[in-house]
Amino acid sequence: xxxxxxxxxxxxxxxxxxxxxxxxxxxxxxxxxxxxxxxxxxxxxxxxxxxxxxxxxxxxxxxxxxxxxxxxxxxxxxxxxxxxxxxxxxxxxxxxxxxxxxxxxxxxxxxxxxxxxxxxxxxxxxxxxxxxxxxxxxxxxxxxxxxxxxxxxxxxxxxxxxxxxxxxxxxxxxxxxxxxxxxxxxxxxxxxxxxxxxxxxxxxxxxxxxxxxxxxxxxxxxxxxxxxxxxxxxxxxxxxxxxxxxxxxxxxxxxxxxxxxxxxxxxxxxxxxxxxxxx
Numbered sequence: 001x002x003x004x005x006x007x008x009x010x011x012x013x014x015x016x017x018x019x020x021x022x023x024x025x026x027x028x029x030x031x032x033x034x035x036x037x038x039x040x041x042x043x044x045x046x047x048x049x050x051x052x053x054x055x056x057x058x059x060x061x062x063x064x065x066x067x068x069x070x071x072x073x074x075x076x077x078x079x080x081x082x083x084x085x086x087x088x089x090x091x092x093x094x095x096x097x098x099x100x101x102x103x104x105x106x107x108x109x110x111x112x113x114x115x116x117x118x119x120x121x122x123x124x125x126x127x128x129x130x131x132x133x134x135x136x137x138x139x140x141x142x143x144x145x146x147x148x149x150x151x152x153x154x155x156x157x158x159x160x161x162x163x164x165x166x167x168x169x170x171x172x173x174x175x176x177x178x179x180x181x182x183x184x185x186x187x188x189x190x191x192x193x194x195x196x197x198x199x200x201x202x203x204x205x206x207x208x209x210x211x212x213x214x215x216x217x218x219x220x221x222x223x224x225x226x227x228x229x230x231x232x233x234x235x236x237x238x239x240x241x242x243x244x245x246x247x248x249x250x251x252x253x254x255x256x257x258x259x260x261x262x263x264x265x266x267x268x269x270x271x272x273x274x275x276x277x278x279x
Contacts, residue, residue, distance in 0.1 A: 004045055008038050012046030 012033050015021055021029060033043050122130070 004039075004042050008036075008042050009045050009049070012038055012042060013049045016046060016050045 015033070016029060030043055033046070038046075
């Protein structure tokens with residue numbers, strides 16, 4: 001048996017303990033060590049030191065044994081068994097303990113903060129305090145309701161007063177409109193009556209003027225006739241002519257006639273006499 005080189009075994013042990021190397025298959029690790037010049041005894045010793053046990057038990061893997069084939073000179077290596085699962089060290093237990101401890105603490109805090117107050121039986125002081133708080137809240141709510149009710153009544157009265165004022169204003173406005181309408185109707189009637197009177201007067205004025213003209217002409221004609229008759233009488237009475245020698249008969253009668261016409265027309269009468277008055 002060849003001697004075991006201690007430095008090669010230690011290097012193989014360090015190599016096999018590397019976490020990255022442990023993820024690979026045992027066959028690849030053994031092949032790598034063989035490629036580095038380690039003998040089967042050195043590889044077996046390194047595996048024994050890494051596993052911490054007998055290299056020939058279930059936890060160790062023997063190096064591949066050559067199997068003679070049918071044909072001479074042909075060597076076939078057997079497949080090594082799968083590596084055993086890695087053992088947990090104290091760090092894994094510590095991490096698990098810390099993790100479960102944190103979860104337990106969180107659950108305890110939640111139970112203490114939320115569940116225990118619900119399950120805890122209240123004391124007499126707490127019941128009295130809660131009762132007083134409920135009573136105060138009820139009193140406050142009742143006062144608020146009374147205040148709201150009072151405000152609602154005030155608003156309702158204001159609305160009723162406003163509605164009454166609006167109703168009175170509308171009635172007054174309706175009365176004023178009716179009066180204005182009646183006055184307008186009366187005014188229309190008065191205007192129509194006045195128009196009819198003006199029309200009647202307008203129609204009567206020409207008739208009155210025509211009638212007045214006819215009456216005036218008739219009066220003048222009658223007066224002229226009377227004057228002619230008087231003139232004839234004066235002419236036919238010689239004594240009267242002798243008594244008034246200085247009076248021109250034609251001129252006198254013409255003046256009398258002119259005076260008569262002037263009186264009829266509203267003019268001042270003009271009397272023509274002779275230079276010698278009757279004494």
